[in-house]
Amino acid sequence: EPEVTQTPSHQVTQMGQEVILRCVPISNHLYFYWYRQILGQKVEFLVSFYNNEISEKSEIFDDQFSVERPDGSNFTLKIRSTKLEDSAMYFCASRSGSENTIYFGEGSWLTVV
Amino acid sequence: QKEVEQDPGPLSVPEGAIVSLNCTYSNSAFQYFMWYRQYSRKGPELLMYTYSSGNKEDGRFTAQVDKSSKYISLFIRDSQPSDSATYLCAMRDSSASKIIFGSGTRLSIRP
Numbered sequence: 001e002p003e004v005t006q007t008p009s010h011q012v013t014q015m016g017q018e019v020i021l022r023c024v025p026i027s028n029h030l031y032f033y034w035y036r037q038i039l040g041q042k043v044e045f046l047v048s049f050y051n052n053e054i055s056e057k058s059e060i061f062d063d064q065f066s067v068e069r070p071d072g073s074n075f076t077l078k079i080r081s082t083k084l085e086d087s088a089m090y091f092c093a094s095r096s097g098s099e100n101t102i103y104f105g106e107g108s109w110l111t112v113v
Numbered sequence: 114q115k116e117v118e119q120d121p122g123p124l125s126v127p128e129g130a131i132v133s134l135n136c137t138y139s140n141s142a143f144q145y146f147m148w149y150r151q152y153s154r155k156g157p158e159l160l161m162y163t164y165s166s167g168n169k170e171d172g173r174f175t176a177q178v179d180k181s182s183k184y185i186s187l188f189i190r191d192s193q194p195s196d197s198a199t200y201l202c203a204m205r206d207s208s209a210s211k212i213i214f215g216s217g218t219r220l221s222i223r224p
Contacts, residue, residue, distance in 0.1 A: 004156075
């Protein structure tokens with residue numbers, strides 16, 4: 001069964017460092033998303049991406065965050081200068097153009113120290 | 114008022130019981146309703162999808178949507194210990210790309 005894959009599964013980084021989280025969405029999907037979940041809290045929307053541009057973003061997704069689809073298969077989330085409060089599980093997700101359901105990856109656990 | 118409200122639990126029931134999980138919402142434009150299951154430190158796994166009002170059944174799971182009351186439910190019949198997880202409701206309106214999650218209900222099935 002097709003799935004969304006994410007790397008790394010866990011990353012520890014020092015405050016102020018840049019982090020790139022990588023995702024391979026389900027092939028032939030057209031919509032791509034990043035969500036995050038701080039430990040013990042709800043799953044929060046960060047950004048959606050369609051047709052090579054951001055289609056929607058939340059107030060969490062400030063200038064420290066960026067997304068890119070550098071080739072036909074990868075979708076990345078970059079955090080330019082990490083803060084302690086960026087520690088969370090980051091989920092990538094994708095959706096086809098014909099379905100209304102979104103499929104999630106297993107997540108990348110980011111710890112900022 | 115939060116867009117999507119969900120009782121966080123925890124909810125503990127004996128094996129074999131019928132479980133009822135619920136969410137309420139405030140945005141009448143929501144049309145697509147989903148239930149996800151999330152195990153600890155894992156990604157949300159899609160369980161059920163329903164468009165607009167009505168019922169949908171898949172094995173031991175039944176999803177109900179009542180748009181007039183802005184209320185959705187997930188029923189689990191013959192609950193198993195392996196059903197122990199956090200259950201997240203999620204919804205979307207037709208004009209938006211994103212889905213909005215409830216806070217999740219932590220469910221524990223006692224053997």
